[in-house]
Amino acid sequence: MARLGFQIRSLTGSKIRAPSFKSLISRIVFLHIIAVAVVAIFLPLVLFWLLNSEIDQLHRAAMRTQAETLAERIVVRPDGKVTFNLPESLRGLYSEAYGRYQYDIRDDDGHLLFSSHKKTGDARSDTISGAEVTQTIDSSTFHIRVGEDLSHRDVITDDIVSNFFRRVGWITIPILLILLAIDIFIFRRAVAPLWKASEEASNIGPSRTDVRLPTEQIPREIMPLVTAVNQALDRLEDGFRVQRRFTADAAHQLRTPLAILRTRIETLGNSAVRQLLHDDIEGMSRIVAQLLEIAELDTLVLDPGETADLRAVCAEVVGAIAPLAIAQHKDIALKGAEAPVFIHGNSEMLQRAVFNLAENAIKFTAKETSVDVEVGDDGSVRVRDCGPGVTEEERELIFQRFWRRDRQRSDGAGLGLSIVRGVADDHAATVAVDNLPGGGAEFTLRFRLAEKDASALGRS
8 A cells, every 4th residue: 555645835835744644533633733833833923913013002192192292381482482381290200210201392493492301312212112293383393202211111011901802802703714724624635535536436337347446545444445345346347247258258159050050041942931031040140240249349448549530430331231221122321521520439339339320220211211321510420210200208218228119020139229329428429319300210429529620620
């Protein structure tokens, strides 16, 4: 069994090889651990960034409020002199002894008018953080800057605690949604091998008994089931092989006695009896030939790249079956496309399908009428007859093996149309039957055009 493993894409885009787990539960647990670790790293970083953002916002709001309060204390006298009356209640707040807050008041030219500290400078420096307010008083513009010593910043912790969770509580919902998305991704990765096995199982059928469920990357808990299914498919394939071999061997074994019987009948003196026996032998030979066709169809593996000229196939069939139609006082004509029509398919199998359709049409069409084989540029073949038509109830039954409308008739075993359906299925084609307005039936085969022919049709 191949080693199991999966890859997790890192933050930089590179792929990290994860340990191999044969257990589905172990794989899911490991991926959950990775997800929790990633969330545990990023969530504190996000919360830390939000906390600092909240602190800065509260700080700027507080400093701006203080600056606006100080601006209200600026007075411009009629003689143009500027005074600043700081009330006693605020002087202690900006005193150098207290040392927490500072302010600078400058005019529009940048000259320092008033300051809470002796140094002539800015209230905002490397260790001071604050806000600025511009105020116009009696046509004079003033710039009031208020700053706070960062070493005292922890005193506003109570304000932060009271606002932080109210402001950032919404982040809980996105985090839960992200975790849900991660869980979905984890489970999808964990069951991906099961989906692949399901897709392979859908391809298994009577014509593809060689397909098996893949065992690579299948979890240990599911492996017994996959193994049991593959073993059951092995037994079914053996049964199909025995059945096909029996059909082919029986048909081959019947050919020889039929040939001997035909030779001995030729020696009979009574011509009427000889002709009746000869017709019976021909019917039996046809049934044997159809059984061989069925056996070959069951073992057919069509090459996807193989193409055939549908018009040439139909022309060859019409030429081969024309003597049969003439002998029964009926005509057969080839109509439709004049140029080659290339489709994906095997020429020999296509000939058998069209031949069986044409033979079936000749059998049921009236005397002195014609069977038309029409080839379409779209990769279709239509075979029309002048017979009794097909009822709605019989349109699916006629394609079943050994089904016949009249069990009393001995001119067929009900295998011809089943061969047509088998060829259509092997070529991913469709076969349908409709009744014509003037009487008779129309059988339609639709094949997939080869790429070169499809492109030419599109250009035209």
